[in-house]
Amino acid sequence: MLLSSASRALAAAKPRSPEPFAAAATAVLLRRQLAAGMAAAPASSASAAGNREAFRVAVTNTLERRLFYVPSFKIYGGVAGLYDYGPPGCAVKANVLAFWRQHFVLEEGMLEVDCPCVTPEVVLKASGHVDKFTDLMVKDEKTGTCYRADHLLKDFCKDKLEKDNTLSPEKTAEFNHVLAVLDDLSAEQLGAKIKEYGIVAPDTKNPLSDPYPFNLMFQTSIGPSGLSPGYMRPETAQGIFVNFKDLYYYNGNKLPFAAAQIGQAFRNEISPRQGLLRVREFTLAEIEHFVDPEDKSHPKFRDVSDLEFLMFPREQQLTGKSAMKLNIGQAVSEGTVNNETLGYFIGRVYLFLTQLGIDKDRLRFRQHLPNEMAHYAADCWDAEIECSFGWIECVGIADRSAYDLRAHSDKSGVALEAHEKFAEPREVEKLVITPSKKELGLAFKGNQRMVLEALEAMSETEALNMKSALESKGEVEFKVCTLGKDVTIKKSMVSINMEKKKEHQRKFTPSVIEPSFGIGRIIYCLFEHCFYQRPGKAEDEQLNVFGFPPLVAPIKCTVFPLVKIEKFEVVAKKISKALTAAGISHIIDMTGNTIGKRYARTDEIGVPLAITVDNTTSVTVRDRDSKDQIRVEVDEVASVVKEVTDGQSTWADIMWRYPAHTASAAEEEEASET
């Protein structure tokens, strides 16, 4: 269950802090400053913000112009929060997902499943989404236009802080405080603040309704009767949980094992912002690793235990310190990270993201603060990537304990358990509660069954307390929830004993460790991390480059005939055929543009290598980032390109093996995009 960024606490199953304006707020304040990157660089100046803004405009303009992504249904005016990936974006996404499959599913022998998006209500009722997956909304009382309540309050406070020079120090502190606790305000508290500040609808200045919860799931109806409500899944995880029993069997009834799923998820955001980072439909890749709660060691932990990277433990956040480089092996052994399996996945996620091209210095693993975590969670770390919007949660790695399996077990009545066979039978002391049906029937008549079930459902502590009370007093008052009242239980009605039994196996609900990847967010951050500009030939001209690693580059190679003559075109086609046979995505550019212009066009979509056909026996191969060129035989060139783009060799390796090509002035010309 990927949280949908620091700006909104996931409502499902997470109790709201009852007193956000009180003491706990310090931690929350810190958390918000950290998300904005304010703690690391204390006085985030206006000019830095301006630079970030300008950088973002350069990146997103290039992305939209080159069709990496575009607003969906543009010819009809678009729909907020829905985007199409165009050809290069779609190829990047396919590459990221293929690598995810290789790095996680194949490497770890995970069980991949593929479940539908349409989900019946009962499943999401059990998971808590029907009741709690909400944001607080206010309506323009006259026009009915909807707003996110916290957005309006946030915008108001920010605006005051930025533009009102007459603010008293007290007011400044107050607005800062409101911003800090925003995520934790109840509907009533938000409503009170909106009233107090006189906030009105931004477009019309009309008064606003009180805030009320709006469920973020897209609702629909399954089948023709209109009587079976369904939702578009808000995450892919539930499809795995409900299949636990079959998957456990498939795995030979052995733990640990992991199931994985890649698929679309849907959230009907009230007012989507921030481009690809907050959308109404997105691709999630989720792993549910099922493990014995009493043994969360991981057999391959040694493979990652020497890794060092930026981590941001709870302690550091609460004491106002910065993220720091930690050794993951040490973090686990010192207890900073709860267990080996969680640590193993943190390490694997680090490798995954950096191999994709995420800058390791702008990636940190931040531990959830106590008030961010669901009550059942054992520990939770987010992989946060810094981009022009601040630090963005891109992967959530949570130890969710047995919560999800228990919830579905309770709702469905199907036991979702694992069992461990003992090598030798073990003698255990076990509490046995034996109600007397006869006595209960005489005393409670029609209510007999409810009393009996309540007795059997007692916890060990409750039962032992009752036992001692019955022994000392002979009778005891006992609350039966299903009757809504207390009844008197006498000694004759129930026997409670500790008995010794031989057990051959242990039954338990597995813990779930869940790494959940927001693929669109990772891709957007990757775009920002790979983007750079370099001077063109014309004065003041800046050429855009996406320095994608070959692994994710949408197109691995371009082929250009240097000039438009038939013998070069024949060679270009021959090379193209060899590249296709080798499975290398490429484009041929037969336009008569200058070679410099053609290089600039392909640099802008991040093509790592370009082949210029300037001869019928050998050709020039050029590297995007260094602009170095080598000469390679026509028959050899496809395999050289494959070597580099498959990651078997680097460009530097290749440079040694082939003669350098000294470009003529004409070829080196770097012309601007027309």
Next chain:
Amino acid sequence: MLLSSASRALAAAKPRSPEPFAAAATAVLLRRQLAAGMAAAPASSASAAGNREAFRVAVTNTLERRLFYVPSFKIYGGVAGLYDYGPPGCAVKANVLAFWRQHFVLEEGMLEVDCPCVTPEVVLKASGHVDKFTDLMVKDEKTGTCYRADHLLKDFCKDKLEKDNTLSPEKTAEFNHVLAVLDDLSAEQLGAKIKEYGIVAPDTKNPLSDPYPFNLMFQTSIGPSGLSPGYMRPETAQGIFVNFKDLYYYNGNKLPFAAAQIGQAFRNEISPRQGLLRVREFTLAEIEHFVDPEDKSHPKFRDVSDLEFLMFPREQQLTGKSAMKLNIGQAVSEGTVNNETLGYFIGRVYLFLTQLGIDKDRLRFRQHLPNEMAHYAADCWDAEIECSFGWIECVGIADRSAYDLRAHSDKSGVALEAHEKFAEPREVEKLVITPSKKELGLAFKGNQRMVLEALEAMSETEALNMKSALESKGEVEFKVCTLGKDVTIKKSMVSINMEKKKEHQRKFTPSVIEPSFGIGRIIYCLFEHCFYQRPGKAEDEQLNVFGFPPLVAPIKCTVFPLVKIEKFEVVAKKISKALTAAGISHIIDMTGNTIGKRYARTDEIGVPLAITVDNTTSVTVRDRDSKDQIRVEVDEVASVVKEVTDGQSTWADIMWRYPAHTASAAEEEEASET
């Protein structure tokens, strides 16, 4: 737009035949018999049907038991028409999609896009789905239970034909006729038949409502206001059409080019049947190839023109003949297939399906009959695959002319056009219609605009007819649809002339040729085509095998230590590591089961190769289908497996290079599944 099988004509934009009980019915009757496989094997005997049924039970039992797919949300009782792919099914699906990308997107340089499933109403209004994507439904008048009207009538007639021995020849003919024309009945006609036969609700025997259309799209609401209706897309094609302008630009404003999309589509079927073949959510892979309507040649047509395979042209169907082997080059040159591009895709689809493992003798390309095709379609062929349910439409390949782009152009007001620049300006004769506003205003006052627009909208023929009428008679009656009446046009009101103009380019709406793949259906047919049984060791025992080609096999290889000793386990792990590095999906089976049992288990999920570690320097490699075994050095084995599973070598090639392994009796034992 993949039609959803022969049993339901796609309502969208396809006008219903007004008189299905009349003459055209012969063709329809044929079509239905053909779908059931009755024409090819005239007297489809009860025992053949029984065999098909038994075969299907064997396949689907194996598929569900080995978790290829299972009903979704099973612990909650499931939802009709929703299925999960478990690990092996999910892997097969991923392999099919990866090959689809290689075979179509990469090989043809297609522009792949990725659009959301959530779609605003306006888009599906333009495409016709909101108004016409319906099935006819009846309700139990007391309980409200819904049924597909045609299903009830079909079941009634079939039941009568199968079980009522007292039927007169006239009645028999009548029921057969109803079955034949079922797809083409209007709501009124269906309702009349249901009344006439006294058909009641199957479960309750209650009376039924009149049939009425039920829209098959899942409806939802976008954003919080409740005022923006949306639907889950019923196909992926519309996302491509609305992006035509950007994609055309991306392709350098050149035709032809193709865009492609893989994604989920949704149809809220009234009563899903037939397992994976008719589901409520499924993966489509669609190609929209945009081409100049005046030049539908294809540069690579020669690459497929020598292929020969089963085709079933309209003519053959109408004259009661069978499908026959045709050469696709000849079929195009003789005009059986409308154009080269359509023919090229038919050939490419043939290669795609047969390379996946579809039996070429149970695959045919059936041309749509005139009454099956949308009125705008130029030609349409379905790739139909025979399975135990009959001939199933798995790929639709249609020349949809300019219909879709025009529909979105009209609705959005954005021109979705291509242009061809002429090398030399061309002198063209062009019809110019110039209404006189003044005269029209005097004659028609408030209706002036409607008359004027109708005049300007005249086709060339209409205008020339009017011109000659005006010249001979001075006035003419003219129907203005927007006024709903005829008006009198006088000579003074409009001038119509052919004028010579120089044109530098030609603007036109491209034609769309659309191959649309139902991935789930292809996979299900593939399961049936690859499944076989062979005798086990025990008497009467049948072992199940999925003979998948390596390309689609969910797991390429298994590794077994022959016996449970450490030195073999070390070797097995070493081989596993080498296989992972080579990107080969595999499983290690460390259980102590007999080797025969382990072979049987992996044969059942279609693993092509098994490595038995019976030595620390060399191992045994066994082929699934022939059960032949060879000995290969430990260090070499991963690359040998890769060679075969990548398709560079066949098992037969490999057999020559390595010594055969003569199995001991213990190893060859083929034990039954426990």
